[in-house]
Amino acid sequence: MAIQILVVHEYTVIQKIANNYILTEYSDAVVKTFSTTLAAIEELKTVKYDIVLCAMEMPKMDGIAFSEAILETINKDTHFVIMTSNYDDKNIKAYKQLGINHILSIPFTQPQLTTLIQGIVDPRSKRVFERFVIQDTEVLIQVGNETLKAKLINIGLNGLLCELKHQKAYDRILQGNKLSLRFSGSYETVVANDIQSAMMRISVTDWDDNNLPISLRIAFRFVDMPKKTRNIIQKAIKNSANELTLAETKALEQIMAQEFKPEV
Known part of the structure; x- marks a missing residue:
């Protein structure tokens, strides 16, 4: 439940x-x-x-x-x-x-x-595995000669969860087991390539008017990757572990300022 x-x-x-x-x-x-x-x-x-x-x-x-x-x-x-x-x-x-x-x-x-x-x-x-949010990160799923772009939901050293909105590719997504990650924002624009993975779970999160899936959440387990790629992922996770996004930080600073504003 x-x-x-x-x-x-x-x-x-x-x-x-x-x-x-x-x-x-x-x-x-x-x-x-x-x-x-x-x-x-x-x-x-x-x-x-x-x-x-x-x-x-x-x-x-x-x-x-x-x-x-x-x-x-x-x-x-x-x-x-x-x-x-x-x-x-x-x-x-x-x-x-x-x-x-x-x-x-x-x-x-x-x-x-x-x-x-x-x-x-x-x-x-x-x-x-410990999971972390790394904002504005794309998961690139290689399916044959096609690359599908998904949104990273969370990630750890052993795997990740992503969201895919690519209706025409759903019949081929099970063939995708090679990933890349494109980090951006405060993590610099860098790509972690050649991640061999295994699909662990797939679930539908949204449907169209004809009850066909338009959004999938997919969990991948990492099987193998180059040392350089692992170092990139480790650095991104370390940076995100205790970090709020810039927008959240600014909003919270405003709230804190209001809470501690002296009464007049």
Whole structure:
């Protein structure tokens, strides 16, 4: 069954970042977002969730009051995560004394969020491989004499997940086992070539009006690659591991400035 997650934050940019990070790791997750705790608590009275994430700094009802209000709903046993920009030992200790054991700093990276979620939903399991988001990266899939361009969803040292929107190529995609990666943006424009791979999983994520697939998500396992290619991938992963995109960073800086703006 798909994991059900509710995200509560006053700013839509945080909602979108959390939503994107969650769906990158858990493509079948159901994520719902709210801008107010009052609206969210009404939702929690009738809809069951697996995890609830809420910002500490919320108008009218802050994160602590919200966590207490949840106890009066059908989600009283749901895992609760507080999100806060005041992430230090003193505040962490205070939250835990209140029974809030899951704390996420703002800003947060994709690995930080998904590792926290994984620890909640299945703390005994280990991920097959660490996966990271590397923005604006193309996956080039070689099928015979044709090269199909897909969007990278996430990547690790042992494999990747990509999204392909190329309707005419679906009947031939199973023949594609040679990949290249084209990195850009803050990772410089560089291509990692000659990746021998094995297709592990393929799923349809969107259909046209005739119920024919128009979008596929494909998971590849890396089998072999040149040393130079592996070094390029390792460098890109290292750079992305604790990095937010430029747009996200600017948005979060604006939010932080507003939160700490002195009252007049």
